[in-house]
Amino acid sequence: MLHSLLSLAVLATTTAVGAALPTSPADTPKCTTPQKRNSWHDTSDADKKAYLAANRCLLTSPQKQNIFPGAKTRWDEFVALHQLHALQIHTTGQFLPYHRYYIKVLEFLLLECGYHGPLAYWDEPRDAGKFSKSLLLDTNLGFGGSGKGTQNCVTDGPFANLTVNIGPGFKSQPRCVNRKITDAFSSQTGATYVASAIKGSTYKEALDAIYSGPHLLGHMALSMMNGDSITSSGDPLFFMHHGFVDKMWRDWQLKDLTKRLKDISGLNAQDPAVGFSEFSGGIEVESAMWGKPTPEMLAVTPDPTSGDGGKKELTLGHVMSSLGIIPNATVADVMDTKGGYLCYEYV
Numbered sequence: 454m455l456h457s458l459l460s461l462a463v464l465a466t467t468t469a470v471g472a473a474l475p476t477s478p479a480d481t482p483k484c485t486t487p488q489k490r491n492s493w494h495d496t497s498d499a500d501k502k503a504y505l506a507a508n509r510c511l512l513t514s515p516q517k518q519n520i521f522p523g524a525k526t527r528w529d530e531f532v533a534l535h536q537l538h539a540l541q542i543h544t545t546g547q548f549l550p551y552h553r554y555y556i557k558v559l560e561f562l563l564l565e566c567g568y569h570g571p572l573a574y575w576d577e578p579r580d581a582g583k584f585s586k587s588l589l590l591d592t593n594l595g596f597g598g599s600g601k602g603t604q605n606c607v608t609d610g611p612f613a614n615l616t617v618n619i620g621p622g623f624k625s626q627p628r629c630v631n632r633k634i635t636d637a638f639s640s641q642t643g644a645t646y647v648a649s650a651i652k653g654s655t656y657k658e659a660l661d662a663i664y665s666g667p668h669l670l671g672h673m674a675l676s677m678m679n680g681d682s683i684t685s686s687g688d689p690l691f692f693m694h695h696g697f698v699d700k701m702w703r704d705w706q707l708k709d710l711t712k713r714l715k716d717i718s719g720l721n722a723q724d725p726a727v728g729f730s731e732f733s734g735g736i737e738v739e740s741a742m743w744g745k746p747t748p749e750m751l752a753v754t755p756d757p758t759s760g761d762g763g764k765k766e767l768t769l770g771h772v773m774s775s776l777g778i779i780p781n782a783t784v785a786d787v788m789d790t791k792g793g794y795l796c797y798e799y800v
């Protein structure tokens with residue numbers, strides 16, 4: 454019931470901004486002119502400025518859904534969405550499809566702030582080993598540089614002195630947009646590491662190699678939002694890194710497209726004994742670092758088996774939710790970046 458009410462609310466919202474989103478497979482449009490997603494390096498100055506301004510707008514606009522615990526701004530709601538799903542979308546089969554959907558949610562939110570241009574990604578191999586010199590960290594046409602002071606607050610660029618109220622972990626404490634660049638880790642986002650991450654023949658192999666390889670090392674190199682696995686999306690730079698992660702999945706799919714558009718596997722929520730694969734000890738031990746979801750959070754967190762017939766294994770029918778920001782989508786909807794629900798390609 455809650456969800457059907459939410460989707461009605463969403464329909465009203467999307468109609469208002471003229472961005473009709475498909476609500477059922479029958480409504481799914483054909484993808485005839487895919488949006489071209491360039492690396493930030495190749496994005497026009499005008500698009501860069503407009504993209505950054507729209508991100509800044511989200512960080513400074515009031516919340517709209519009013520159901521995300523701890524949220525004050527529109528950006529907080531978006532970060533809270535990742536926080537609520539954290540134990541479902543990391544070290545699980547959902548990792549790649551959910552983050553692809555999450556980027557789609559960002560695309561919709563940017564429309565609210567007037568950005569209609571293409572999304573971009575960070576072609577990290579170009580900057581591997583020298584992230585700190587990357588033009589993505591430019592003050593004027595980038596995301597600002599490495600943080601300063603004990604909190605590693607970003608003090609230059611469009612996100613200087615802005616506050617995120619979600620995190621760290623399952624807390625909801627105001628903190629600055631922060632990051633700390635370590636070039637040594639960034640060398641493992643280089644071309645040979647990427648090639649190795651996408652050389653497997655099954656989804657499981659690609660998922661594990663991408664997750665523990667360039668994805669994780671990129672996070673370690675950037676340490677966004679206190680290096681927090683649960684709310685690192687609080688730094689807008691996260692989406693340049695995750696665009697790169699999404700591109701790795703797409704590049705892996707393209708090697709045997711017909712077959713790989715249907716290849717999905719893994720769990721739909723973390724195995725409590727494993728937790729995040731990048732940390733040891735399982736969920737219980739790891740919760741010493743970032744606490745546990747509060748009852749308020751659990752009350753709005755979607756059932757991880759939704760669309761999977763109540764089982765723990767992820768299927769193409771799995772339902773992914775943004776709690777009403779955009780309509781729910783299935784994993785099948787996002788398997789193909791040019792399938793209709795999505796319509797973009799990496800160039």
Ligand SMILES: [Cu+2]
Nearest residue numbers: 535542543552
């Ligand atoms: Cu994530």
